[in-house]
Amino acid sequence: MIVRGSIIIRYLIHFSFSLLLVFIPQVFAQEEESSCISCHREMGGDLAKPIELWHESIHKKNVISCHNCHGGNSKVQDMDAMNPEAGFVGSPKEEDVPKFCGKCHVAVMENYIKSPHWQTKKEKHPVCTTCHTAHHQQRATLELINEKDCSRCHTYERARKIRFVMEETEGSLVQLDERIEKLRGEGFNTQRLGDALFANRNEFHRLTHVLSVDLIIDRTETIRGDIKKVEKSVGSDEATIKRRKIGGAILIAFLFISAFIIHIYRKTLP
Incomplete structure (x- = not known):
């Protein structure tokens, strides 16, 4: 038995070492x-x-x-x-920036060229980099719509209205994002929910580039309907987690009580 045990241990050591040879280079490899x-x-x-x-x-x-x-x-x-x-x-010329960025951000560019930002006849009309910068782009949020930046070129009145009508929906998107991230931490496969929310958020944020309060109000109603579908799915998964936790607690309590009863019973045996 001792010899057999030592052989098994030797094989386990060799197997573990082989795994290390496979995975360590991948863990420490740096992107070229x-x-x-x-x-x-x-x-x-x-x-x-x-x-x-x-x-x-x-x-x-x-x-x-x-x-x-x-x-x-x-x-x-x-x-x-x-x-x-x-x-x-x-590097593109300033007037070519929308087309340059639009290679990836197609729908954003389509909305932008309908806006006063593009259609203005001023020589220095705003382009993508005016608000988002050329190399320090951050995740798009409503914080990009602020008096300090918008008033560099014009009054803040219209931008304030746009931000106001979008804030409630933006809040829902942020909360849903946090809930989906929590589900992922609980071990759920959240790829489908994350993709759906990503699509909703992108469609919603693209509306800002048209600069039309009426259009934003109209389209937001439809987008909110899509967001509610994601919210319903998230709620269903959250309910599943709750049931699992309750079931787990009941099982642990049952096992504890059973162990206690068995312990008491064994003490009564002669």
């Missing part, structure tokens, strides 16, 4: 840094500033790097990284 980042960082000064800002952005968090917007070959460590044949487009 693009040539854009390393080169701009080395040059320093104003050329390195976009890298510093990008590191704190929502783009970085979502693994969107320089070449995803500006093109080029991010694996080449020389000037060929900016070869037009590799799709390099560089």
Whole structure:
């Protein structure tokens, strides 16, 4: 028995060591840094500033790097990284920024070009980077609509109305996001709920770019209906968790009482 036990232990050690060889490199492997980042960082000064800002952005968090917007070959460590044949487009002119960002944010761009921001005849009309910046983009929230920023170009009156009519729905989105995150922490597969809420939030936030209070009020009613469907599903999963916890508590109590009764019974035996 001792020999057999030592053999089993030896196999377990070898198996554990094999797992470590497989998983440790994956855990400690670092993402290969693009040539854009390393080169701009080395040059320093104003050329390195976009890298510093990008590191704190929502783009970085979502693994969107320089070449995803500006093109080029991010694996080449020389000037060929900016070869037009590799799709390099560089920085757009200000009037081309909406089209540049619209490569990914298609629906936002479609709403934006309907707005006074785009249709104004002023030479310096606002573009995406006016409000969202070029490299320090953050997650879109109603905090982007504020008197300090909006009043740089015009009065805050219309923006205030837009924020007011959107605040209740925004609050629902934030609360639902927190509830879904809590469900995920409880072990639920929340992919479907998260995707549905993401779609609702995106559709809702896109409305701000039209700058029409009436349109926002009209479309918000429909979006709130979709949000309520997600909320109903979240509530159902939360009820399931509650039932599981109650069932678990009852089971533990039953086992404890059973163990106590058995203990008392055994003490009465001769």
